[in-house]
Amino acid sequence: MAFAKDFLWGGAIAAHQAEGAYREGGKGIATSDVIHGGKGRFEEVQNPQAIRKNIEAPEGYFPEHIAVDFYHRYKDDVALFAEMGFKVFRTSISWARIFPNGDDTQPNEQGLAFYDSLFDELLKHGIQPLITLSHWELPINLTKKYNGWASRDLIPLFERYAKTVFERYKGKVKYWLTFNEINMSLHKPFKGAGVLIDDPAQREALTYRACHNKLVASALAVKACHEILPDAKIGSMVASITVYPYTSHPDDNWKRLEIERESYALTDVQTRGKYPAWLKRQFEKNGIDIGMTADDEKILREHTVDFVSFSYYFSNAVLSGDHASAEPGTSIFGDAVRNPYIKTSEWGWQIDPKGLRIALNFLHDRYQKPLFIVENGLGAKDVVEADGAINDDYRIEYLREHIKAMKAAVEKDGINLMGYTPWGCIDIISAGTGEMSKRYGFIYVDRDDEGKGTLNRSRKKSFFWYKGVIASNGENL
Numbered sequence: 001m002a003f004a005k006d007f008l009w010g011g012a013i014a015a016h017q018a019e020g021a022y023r024e025g026g027k028g029i030a031t032s033d034v035i036h037g038g039k040g041r042f043e044e045v046q047n048p049q050a051i052r053k054n055i056e057a058p059e060g061y062f063p064e065h066i067a068v069d070f071y072h073r074y075k076d077d078v079a080l081f082a083e084m085g086f087k088v089f090r091t092s093i094s095w096a097r098i099f100p101n102g103d104d105t106q107p108n109e110q111g112l113a114f115y116d117s118l119f120d121e122l123l124k125h126g127i128q129p130l131i132t133l134s135h136w137e138l139p140i141n142l143t144k145k146y147n148g149w150a151s152r153d154l155i156p157l158f159e160r161y162a163k164t165v166f167e168r169y170k171g172k173v174k175y176w177l178t179f180n181e182i183n184m185s186l187h188k189p190f191k192g193a194g195v196l197i198d199d200p201a202q203r204e205a206l207t208y209r210a211c212h213n214k215l216v217a218s219a220l221a222v223k224a225c226h227e228i229l230p231d232a233k234i235g236s237m238v239a240s241i242t243v244y245p246y247t248s249h250p251d252d253n254w255k256r257l258e259i260e261r262e263s264y265a266l267t268d269v270q271t272r273g274k275y276p277a278w279l280k281r282q283f284e285k286n287g288i289d290i291g292m293t294a295d296d297e298k299i300l301r302e303h304t305v306d307f308v309s310f311s312y313y314f315s316n317a318v319l320s321g322d323h324a325s326a327e328p329g330t331s332i333f334g335d336a337v338r339n340p341y342i343k344t345s346e347w348g349w350q351i352d353p354k355g356l357r358i359a360l361n362f363l364h365d366r367y368q369k370p371l372f373i374v375e376n377g378l379g380a381k382d383v384v385e386a387d388g389a390i391n392d393d394y395r396i397e398y399l400r401e402h403i404k405a406m407k408a409a410v411e412k413d414g415i416n417l418m419g420y421t422p423w424g425c426i427d428i429i430s431a432g433t434g435e436m437s438k439r440y441g442f443i444y445v446d447r448d449d450e451g452k453g454t455l456n457r458s459r460k461k462s463f464f465w466y467k468g469v470i471a472s473n474g475e476n477l
């Protein structure tokens with residue numbers, strides 16, 4: 001058998017993409033509450049004027065306000081996760097439910113109580129919570145008052161929030177992650193760090209400063225977790241993208257290396273306790289002051305993470321110069337090209353199971369820490385047949401091939417893998433597009449891109465398939 005008996009099979013979501021109830025239980029408005037859905041979302045999150053307008057005079061449909069109403073329906077949803085045999089369930093705590101303004105001196109008891117009941121419900125079914133402290137949202141007041149993570153003021157505020165939830169959920173939560181996809185803050189500063197950038201010339205300086213502040217806060221959370229919950233494990237989380245050179249031209253391979261080292265630079269700090277040399281040189285060359293203090297250096301050095309978690313959806317190819325021509329590809333770093341050997345999803349993401357095995361080997365070699373795949377999956381449109389069936393064979397095929405790759409990495413490459421939580425185990429709002437129609441779930445939710453629908457849940461074909469995968473510990477694929 002490839003997987004250990006205690007391998008953590010499960011699924012993952014994030015608070016803002018699922019909970020809804022955006023003004024209930026004393027919750028404050030979060031950065032995720034001021035972004036519209038649809039095709040314009042990508043531009044909107046990069047546009048400070050548009051975001052300020054949404055904060056001051058919100059108009060139109062904001063998908064995260066209701067999302068899939070997990071806040072009210074979590075008991076039924078957890079029962080469905082239990083039916084599939086989940087051993088672990090990843091979600092995040094919404095910071096704005098606990099500290100509605102981010103800088104309040106006292107936490108909001110109703111917010112704390114909500115997560116108490118969610119964790120109790122999971123534990124009742126034998127499901128371990130895996131909790132992200134911050135998944136692409138923060139109280140909007142922190143953007144208004146401090147420009148988000150661009151300010152060091154957020155470090156002690158986050159530390160207080162982290163200590164509050166560690167104390168409260170002592171004995172309930174054994175697995176923690178600090179920040180979701182920390183490297184994404186470099187590409188999406190508002191979503192990742194609540195930072196609005198008015199002057200494009202300041203972009204590099206502001207994003208790296210924000211990331212540095214997040215790294216110090218992450219290390220302080222690791223410290224607090226180790227002190228308050230000595231038996232718990234706390235990890236980092238990175239968006240892992242396997243990058244290939246488009247040709248064997250040395251410049252293409254160099255470009256791959258540049259993209260790769262940028263993607264992992266922040267995780268390098270979280271695992272090794274110091275910045276990589278190339279990035280320090282880049283800061284010097286570009287006159288970037290991240291505000292590093294002697295104390296920061298010590299905190300980063302002394303409080304590294306216990307394990308490395310990551311998301312993996314697709315791989316990318318990159319091309320340097322014009323020595324070959326290629327079609328443009330879809331990626332977060334802008335200049336990817338299409339890899340002709342790999343097919344794409346309806347959203348242009350290139351489907352590459354072997355890329356997951358490569359990522360597992362790469363991260364294992366680089367960090368020598370246990371790994372956890374906390375996101376993986378296929379965003380696709382589903383069709384509900386007349387009899388209510390949802391035959392999502394494309395999703396089963398995607399997951400089957402990725403699990404095979406993961407299995408090979410464990411069995412043949414000796415990778416130490418803690419678990420696997422496919423993304424959006426129940427349909428939720430897409431973070432990238434705000435759409436409902438980009439579905440990842442084993443459980444279908446009746447809701448559309450305009451917010452219409454009953455919100456009723458139903459089991460897809462993949463639900464029964466994944467149940468069999470877990471029951472056989474990954475043997476029946």
Ligand code: BG6
Binds near residue numbers: 017429438
């Ligand atoms: C990851 C995020 O980047 O990808 C999730 O951590 C997100 O929040 C997931 O939902 C899938 O992306 P999308 O845009 O299809 O929702």
